[in-house]
Amino acid sequence: MKHLVSISDLSRDSALQLLSDSEQLASVNDRDIKKLPTLRGKTVVNLFYENSTRTRISFEIAAKRLSADVINFDASTSSLSKGESLRDTALTLQALGADAIVMRHPMAGAATRLATSGWIDASVVNAGDGPHEHPTQALLDALTMQQQLGLGDDFSGLKVLIVGDILHSRVARSNIMLLNLLGASVTVAGPHSLVPLEISSLGVKIHHDFDQALAEKPSVVMMLRVQAERMSKELFPSASSYIKLWSLNPERLSQVESDAIVMHPGPMNRGFEISSAAADDPRSVVLRQVTNGLAVRMAVLQQVLSGGLE
Numbered sequence: 001m002k003h004l005v006s007i008s009d010l011s012r013d014s015a016l017q018l019l020s021d022s023e024q025l026a027s028v029n030d031r032d033i034k035k036l037p038t039l040r041g042k043t044v045v046n047l048f049y050e051n052s053t054r055t056r057i058s059f060e061i062a063a064k065r066l067s068a069d070v071i072n073f074d075a076s077t078s079s080l081s082k083g084e085s086l087r088d089t090a091l092t093l094q095a096l097g098a099d100a101i102v103m104r105h106p107m108a109g110a111a112t113r114l115a116t117s118g119w120i121d122a123s124v125v126n127a128g129d130g131p132h133e134h135p136t137q138a139l140l141d142a143l144t145m146q147q148q149l150g151l152g153d154d155f156s157g158l159k160v161l162i163v164g165d166i167l168h169s170r171v172a173r174s175n176i177m178l179l180n181l182l183g184a185s186v187t188v189a190g191p192h193s194l195v196p197l198e199i200s201s202l203g204v205k206i207h208h209d210f211d212q213a214l215a216e217k218p219s220v221v222m223m224l225r226v227q228a229e230r231m232s233k234e235l236f237p238s239a240s241s242y243i244k245l246w247s248l249n250p251e252r253l254s255q256v257e258s259d260a261i262v263m264h265p266g267p268m269n270r271g272f273e274i275s276s277a278a279a280d281d282p283r284s285v286v287l288r289q290v291t292n293g294l295a296v297r298m299a300v301l302q303q304v305l306s307g308g309l310e
């Protein structure tokens with residue numbers, strides 16, 4: 001696999017292999033000397049046109065743990081601010097010898113464009129393209145479900161509920177694709193204005209009532225941030241009405257099964273889509289998701305740059 005721009009780049013077997021590689025590579029992060037020589041001599045460029053905390057930092061640490069050289073490209077201090085195009089930026093990185101470009105971009109399809117343009121020889125890893133996809137987030141979420149729920153390679157029968165702003169969520173889209181590939185069943189829930197009708201073509205069940213969705217006893221409740229920055233008009237009547245209908249508040253938390261897990265990709269809006277009671281509940285695995293992001297990104301970089309674990 002040269003690029004990872006979409007979950008559709010993966011077969012069930014290759015997805016499970018990446019999860020298994022991630023599990024193995026995670027042990028490096030518990031050692032005194034947290035370093036492997038695998039990517040020595042390779043150069044990884046983090047090309048982020050949108051803000052990020054978790055994804056950018058974990059890709060940087062992941063590349064460094066594998067001994068690659070890492071360049072962090074900050075759109076606000078680069079020649080992008082002078083109007084340089086994606087093509088010219090890519091050609092510049094090619095001239096400087098980049099072996100992999102990890103890109104976050106506000107436009108859906110930007111990572112595919114970069115990977116298929118012929119501008120560069122480097123591998124491309126999609127770190128989020130607008131509302132379209134975020135494949136490494138879906139992989140780290142699947143790894144977290146596997147570990148926390150003791151699934152092994154068998155996701156069949158797993159019920160996952162994804163709640164909130166489905167419309168703008170690359171996390172939801174990549175999770176739905178990967179969980180379907182692995183055999184889980186996915187329900188999405190949110191207000192009509194934030195659940196696009198075409199999402200059902202991805203093979204999900206849709207609810208417009210959070211409490212009814214919880215009554216189906218999902219083993220995973222994944223809350224999503226409301227992405228106000230992607231909304232050009234009001235998509236719900238008021239913050240208070242959204243909180244009343246769609247927040248994972250203490251009352252709804254009490255309906256979540258005792259052995260279920262609560263997930264959120266971050267950043268969280270505490271008090272909005274998720275209460276602090278839910279974010280800090282023993283069933284919350286939000287920080288485990290962050291930790292798993294490091295191992296998954298090590299596995300993905302190793303896969304695209306050197307063909308994965310032996």
Ligand code: CP
Pocket residue numbers: 051052053054055056128137265266267
């Ligand atoms: N989950 C996620 O992509 O977080 P960041 O935007 O902080 O990278």
